[in-house]
Amino acid sequence: MKRLKEDIRNHSFHSAYLLYGEEDYLVRLYRDQLKMAVLDGQDEMNYTSYQGDGIDLSEVREMAQTLPFFGEYRLILMEDTRLFKKANQLSDMISGFPETTIFLFVEKEVDKRNKLYKYVQKNGLSVEMSAMSPGDTKQFVAVELQKAGKKIRESTADYLLEQVDNSLLNIWNELEKLIAYAYGREEVTRADIDAVCSVQVTGQIFKMLDAVAGGKKQETMKLYHDLLQLKESPASILYLLSRHFRILLQVKSASGNLTRQDLAKKLGIPPFSVGKYQTQCKHFSKEQLKDMFTACADTDYDFKQGNIQDQIGVELLLVDFIHLSAPGGN
Secondary structure (H helix, E strand, O other): OHHHHHHHOOOOOOEEEEEEEOOOHHHHHHHHHHHHHOOOOOOOHHHHEEEEOOOOOOHHHHHHHHOOOOOOOOEEEEEOOOOOOOOOOOHHHOOOOOOOEEEEEEEEOOOOOHHHHHHHHHHEEEOOOOOOOOOHHHHHHHHHHHHOOOEHHHHHHHHHHOOOOOHHHHHHHHHHHHHHHHOOOOEEEEEHHHHOOOOOHHHHHHHHHHHHHOOOOOHHHHHHHHHHHHHOOOHHHHHEEEEEEHHHHHHOOOOOOHHHHHHHHHHHHHHHHHHHHHHHOOOHHHHHHHHHHHHHHHHHHHHHHOOOOOHHHHHHHHHHHHHHHOOOOO
């Protein structure tokens, strides 16, 4: 990332760039910044873009061999082409193109054994845009709000990130809504978040189990009915609860030597959420988590056998959770 920023700032470019990874917001941000820097504010006479699989590489070759008009560089953007997942001859072609032609590849996934990937790695610059750390994500929230003349307390930023999907693109969309909603006020509050942000179902599950751990039956049921109001079916909520307990059990059993990034990769969850699972684990013993996970499976069986109506079944399950989480309840 540092080298990419330096290239953009110094207006000194490699012949090929590859931007990829799970953080779409950063990929789009640096794609657009690199495009603007290479074209140097000129019109798009020296710019060509291709998207999707099945691109005619002979057409790309012809365009890449054309010298730029009234500009220093010609930029060719290629997005979601899957060229980094299959065999192709583009790497052999690029080496023979004019130095004034710059390729910018944007991909969701890459195979690092791929010949084109190895070419870019050796002769250009490949940058993986991974999910940001919790601290960096909170800083992103604070900086973006500061640009709009807004402030947010750290505890409020934590609350925001618990409520929304943790991709930066989604967070930015929620920040735009908050900035508009808090017009005329400096500080963004929890009440603002509750009023306008799209609730993440996973965040509601976390809050529901915090209420369970605290023995708060009324709050637990309110959160459950809030999910029903959001059109989540009881069966879907049961699935999410079961998945949540499975992750909590895995976190509880994980080696203390694993980093958050390693643990997130192993469990298939966003790195930012690892800390929330680790914190919630402290409310339950391993035996309690096992009993709750088993109770989810038993309720699912009762659903499928027609032994109980689904909405009532989940309500009874939540009451059972409160009993199981009580001291000596397992």
